[in-house]
Amino acid sequence: NAGVTQTPKFQVLKTGQSMTLQCAQDMNHEYMSWYRQDPGMGLRLIHYSVGAGITDQGEVPNGYNVSRSTTEDFPLRLLSAAPSQTSVYFCASSSEWASGSHEQFFGPGTRLTVL
Amino acid sequence: AQRVTQPEKLLSVFKGAPVELKCNYSYSGSPELFWYVQYSRQRLQLLLRHISRESIKGFTADLNKGETSFHLKKPFAQEEDSAMYYCAFSIGAGANNLFFGTGTRLTVIP
Numbered sequence: 001n002a003g004v005t006q007t008p009k010f011q012v013l014k015t016g017q018s019m020t021l022q023c024a025q026d027m028n029h030e031y032m033s034w035y036r037q038d039p040g041m042g043l044r045l046i047h048y049s050v051g052a053g054i055t056d057q058g059e060v061p062n063g064y065n066v067s068r069s070t071t072e073d074f075p076l077r078l079l080s081a082a083p084s085q086t087s088v089y090f091c092a093s094s095s096e097w098a099s100g101s102h103e104q105f106f107g108p109g110t111r112l113t114v115l
Numbered sequence: 116a117q118r119v120t121q122p123e124k125l126l127s128v129f130k131g132a133p134v135e136l137k138c139n140y141s142y143s144g145s146p147e148l149f150w151y152v153q154y155s156r157q158r159l160q161l162l163l164r165h166i167s168r169e170s171i172k173g174f175t176a177d178l179n180k181g182e183t184s185f186h187l188k189k190p191f192a193q194e195e196d197s198a199m200y201y202c203a204f205s206i207g208a209g210a211n212n213l214f215f216g217t218g219t220r221l222t223v224i225p
Contacts, residue, residue: 031211033211033212035213035215040124040217041217042119042201042203042214042215042216042217042218043159043201043203043213043215044215045212045213045214048211048212050211058212059214090159094211102205102211103161103164104151104161104211104213105160106158106159106160107158108158109158
């Protein structure tokens with residue numbers, strides 16, 4: 001199993017450009033999420049999904065869109081990139097259990113720079 | 116608001132010395148607490164969770180609800196423990212969303 005994969009690994013954008021960060025998992029996990037990590041800060045949740053067709057906002061959703069058409073894929077879209085979106089982006093997935101803790105499996109990250 | 120505080124950005128200890136990474140949380144309910152670790156050139160991965168009450172790689176962490184703390188401890192640090200450590204919590208069973216601290220970079224000096 002590849003686990004959680006993210007593409008691209010690095011990306012440079014100009015202000016106002018749009019792009020999509022790709023995330024895929026092959027573990028049949030229901031739950032997927034996107035986090036961003038800025039220097040000196042912890043990971044902050046952008047959007048998440050509890051299953052195909054279901055998405056919701058996290059702590060810092062502004063400027064980002066998501067969709068979940070399949071269980072495997074959870075792309076993150078930046079419609080009009082801004083320098084404030086320069087960050088490292090992590091995708092994560094976990095299984096849905098009836099109770100108990102949910103181990104999150106993280107992708108390798110995408111380092112995005114907006115000029 | 117929910118918050119996780121890791122007061123030490125950097126922590127250096129000598130090999131064989133005890134290590135404690137501090138974590139305090141702010142949440143009025145009953146959270147689930149985790150420690151995640153990122154070794155050099157590797158992905159962020161789960162180290163341990165309070166609900167399992169387990170010891171992983173010699174590390175333990177006890178949830179102290181009175182002090183709202185979840186400090187990570189190891190009696191004898193090893194060089195391979197050098198990594199970035201993040202404390203995180205979710206707001207309970209069935210909730211997957213994680214709130215992360217800012218992390219502590221542990222360096223074990225040979």
